[in-house]
Amino acid sequence: MKVLLINPPDTASKYKFIGLVAPPLGISYIAAVLEENGIDVRIIDGSALEMTWKELEKDIQKYSPDIIAVTALTPTIIQALKTARIAKSVCPDAYIVLGGYHPTFTHNELLKNEFIDIIVCGEGEYTMLELAEAIENGGDLREVKGIATREFRTPPRPIIKDLDELPFPARHLLPMDKYKILNIKLPTGTLISGRGCPHHCSFCSSSAMHGHKLRSRSSKNVVDEMEHLIDVHNSKMIAFMDDTFTMNRKKVEEVCNDIKERDLDVYWGCTARVDTLSTKILEQMRDAGCITLFLGVESGDQQNLDNLNKNVTIDRIKTTFELTKKLGVRTIASAVLGMPGDTRQSIEKTINFVKTLNPSYAIFSLATPYPGTDFYMNASKQNLIRVDDWSKYTLLTPVLETVDCSLDELKELQRKAFRNFYLRPDYIIRQAWTDGFIIIKTVAAIIRDVGR
Structure with missing residues (x-):
């Protein structure tokens, strides 16, 4: 099982005008939980790396993951959708997942796009872990709490009560110098x-x-x-x-x-x-x-x-x-x-x-x-x-x-x-x-x- 987490390139961040490019903590936490459970995971921060779409396409194809998850805020959803479309075109057998603030609240609208398979709603650390394990082991995705597909939406996942149980974000997978x-x-x-x-x-x-x-x-x-x-x-x-x-x-x-x-x-x-x-x-x-x-x-x-x-x-x-x-x-x-x-x-x-x-x-x-x-x-x-x-x-x-x-x-x-x-x-x-x-x-x- 190989999982690729992507922060889209050319990000129209709401903080762009004050020159802030910060590490994407959300997918970094997810990566840390996946790594802790023995799953091969990588992160592409296309925004920090100032990647072109062609460079992103090559990197996705090179890694050839089983799951490609893209994070999105409201102002970055257009870039996230373009990323998801590219990912599906070069890895047609991979599960394409969207998560983050905007997908959580607009999953019905986003699932009209055929290149998106799953939306993670709410906090994603343990939802992504269970999703990856279910896909790897041929489990029933309907048992994974906190996801939406075109066919069904599962019950919301309870929030993580003890945040100390989370590992530190996987910053070693990020371009920290950028x-x-x-x-x-x-x-x-x-x-x-x-x-x-x-x-x-x-x-x-x-x-x-x-x-x-x-x-x-x-x-x-x-x-x-x-x-x-x-x-x-x-x-x-x-x-x-x-x-x-x-x-x-x-x-x-x-x-x-x-x-x-x-x-x-x-x-x-x-x-x-x-x-x-x-x-x-x-x-x-x-x-x-x-x-x-x-x-x-x-x-x-x-x-x-x-x-x-x-x-x-x-x-x-x-x-x-x-x-x-x-x-x-x-x-x-x-x-x-x-x-x-x-x-x-x-x-x-x-x-x-x-x-x-x-x-x-x-x-x-x-x-x-x-x-x-x-x-x-x-x-x-x-x-x-x-x-x-x-x-x-x-x-x-x-x-x-x-x-x-x-x-x-x-x-x-x-x-x-x-x-x-x-x-x-x-x-x-x-x-x-x-x-x-x-x-x-x-x-x-x-x-x-x-x-x-």
Whole structure:
């Protein structure tokens, strides 16, 4: 049994405009579980390798696998389908499998493509293992939980309760020297410390995939992986890719204490909610090497925040950003423009609000309803969606109008937001003293990609 896992080439990642090419942790976890159970597995990260379609075709044919599994997000589903079509043409006897966020919630639509045999729905580690074993041993695929085919869909697979039982991602199968942040290749590692989120933000597809209950790895298991990244992959910077790393404060404190006890020489960054941070926890994180926080501001209008089910206040957002500046922790503020209920006035209010917060960096995304989210279901019911081309769902292209903004006007407001934030003289001077050439590269990339 030979299994090939593919991250499609030419990926239209939603993070492309900030120059982030990160290891695909999902298929890396799957590969690790398959390897642990004696299955021959390989990974092709076509995006990181910047492969041509012809190169991909040759690599698939050369390996000649029994199962070819392709991962996909919403903006990458077109590339995933092209990958699957190529795979079926060169390996007609192989099972072609799709998995990831988008296939999980759109399996009925995707299975209309004859070159796709199976969709893995939800968390894929043990589903792929059981699927591979069933195919190898001639078992009944109807007994494999968490899959869909044209003939049947099996019951959902229960979520993995104990994440410590998973092996570390199979990074030895990845081109670790090809990943980058801000378009700069750095010895950077990525990891997750948990899955699921108890909050109900209407636009979040992650909680729809992993559930609304937070499942945390033990602090020892997390720091063991950090040490592995440092010792084996020479990581100097580690990014936690959790939806909200700071959700479980006790675990954060334990991780910080363990980092200091082991005297790990590493900087790290993470995602956080403004209402999970305090002076005490921020000081502990800073002293353990945390230098950057990704914070979801979303809107400068309280009514919009309430509509998004964020459960935070404008005042709390202000207080948290003041605290991060006081403690010397860099911030990336993320705002979303063009949600239902947004007006030109409220969008301008959000743009100005982010400027007053004065974060280290800012990202202004356009409202994008991803399948599986409440946002998508509500927008569909209200007939708000104006673009049905999934490749446009990158956070850079408007796909729905607001009450007083057309698609073109929303795009122009996004350009204005980036220009007004990054091209302020005082901002450029301040960043030049700290980040130097990094900020120049970042600004150039953002203005270029948003302007398209």
